[in-house]
Amino acid sequence: MHDLPAQPGIRTSLAELIGMRHHVHEVQIFSTPARRSPLIGLHHSRLRGRGVDFDQVRAYQPGDDVRTIDWRVTARTQKPHTKVFHEERERPIFIIVEQSRRLFFGSGLAFKSVIAAHAASLLGWAALEHNDRIGGLVFSDSEHHEVRPRRSKQSLLQLLNWTVRANQGLSADSAVGPRDGFSLALRRAREVLRPGSLVVVLCDERALGDTAEQQLSLLARHTDLILMPLSDQLDHALPAAGLLRFTDRYTQLEIDTQDADLRLGYAALGAARQARWQRLAQKLCVLLMPLHTRSDIVEQIREHLQSGGRR
Known part of the structure; x- marks a missing residue:
């Protein structure tokens, strides 16, 4: 190209x-x-295989190798558990x-x-x-x-x-x-x-x-x-810049940014979007790295x- x-x-x-x-x-x-990244927990291998380094025992998940099932823990808990190994x-x-x-x-x-x-x-x-x-x-x-x-x-x-x-x-x-x-x-x-x-x-x-x-x-x-x-600062706060006009090919929008209630409502929407991402990351136990x-x-x-x- x-x-x-x-x-x-x-x-x-x-x-x-x-x-x-x-x-x-x-x-x-x-x-x-030689160096450990603060994100090392994300990159430690979760691949299920027959590596040489034992990591942990956890509940069996679909897709795990049946050869790694820990039968002692499975018998004790009455729920299938598998051994996890790190692989190079x-x-x-x-x-x-x-x-x-x-x-x-x-x-x-x-x-x-x-x-x-x-x-x-x-x-x-x-x-x-x-x-x-x-x-x-x-x-x-x-x-x-x-x-x-x-x-x-x-x-x-x-x-x-x-x-x-x-x-x-x-x-x-x-x-x-x-x-x-x-x-x-x-x-x-x-x-x-x-x-x-x-x-x-x-x-x-x-x-x-x-x-x-x-x-x-x-x-x-x-x-x-x-x-x-990804977000921009204008996604979260409107400047008090007076009357602004926004257009695309078909429509035109006109807003008065001196309206304090309008700016507060706009900021609240931006904060709600951020909070939703935070709640999702916490619920899924995953890493959230917002960019701007x-x-x-x-x-x-x-x-x-x-x-x-x-x-």
């Missing part, structure tokens, strides 16, 4: 996403023998990244769509360097493209290429896609991923509806999740790692 002219912060390019590999060493996303092999990492019109906005350093693309690239290069299998799914308003996890640079480049194509296709005049695009992407991930995979979800903060929440709950049963919803448009992705990931993430 041919990149459009550079528009820093508005659109990204394949060269830009490939260049993100140089920033991998600035943040320790995955653990190495790569882990499938699947990145779901949104590139829809609702992300084509930003009042800070970059548009949300660009921050999402940068995050997907940084995580992808880190996973590849960690010798993991990398794949993912890019979805926009009109289509989605899937890359099966493989331990291959070509696999990552294919994912980044689809991300750039979707990103550069965004514009203020783009048609708004179906509301359930996010849910469909999650459902597809459930169909192709095996138990023990690590799934990174990069989407607009406003994408979490009832159906998407249900799909995330089902996905979390057999995979590890990192939730990375005020700083670059390397700085944001570093801040999350320093705080150990929020569960």
Whole structure:
């Protein structure tokens, strides 16, 4: 594909996403023998196999190897339990990244769509360097493209290429896609991923509806999740800027931002969206790492790692 002219912060390019590999060493996303990442708990292998290092005994789950069943614990508890071992092999990492019109906005350093693309690239290069299998799914308003996890640079480049194509296709005049695009992407991930995979979800903060929440709950049963919803400061607070007009191809909206009640109601909606993500992460016991448009992705990931993430 041919990149459009550079528009820093508005659109990204394949060269830009490939260049993100140089920033991998600035943040320790995955653990190495010499350094332990604060996210190590997410990356310890949950693959069910016959490794040499015993980890723990836990309740049997569909898909577990029957040869690892602990019969003594099973007899004592009257419920099937299995032994879990750590294995020295790569882990499938699947990145779901949104590139829809609702992300084509930003009042800070970059548009949300660009921050999402940068995050997907940084995580992808880190996973590849960690010798993991990398794949993912890019979805926009009109289509989605899937890359099966493989331990291959070509696999990552294919994912980044689809991300750039979707990103550069965004514009203020783009048609708004179906509301359930996010849910469909999650459902597809459930169909192709095996138990023990690590799934990174990069989407607009406003994408979490009832159906998407249900799909995330089902996905979390057999995979590890990192939730990375994106927002802009204007998604949470309106400035007192007087009369503002918003238009698209068909409609026009006019609001008075001097209205204090309007601003309070708008802020309450933004806070409710954040709270819903937090409740979901707590219920599923998964990592929540919200992203924003005020700083670059390397700085944001570093801040999350320093705080150990929020569960």
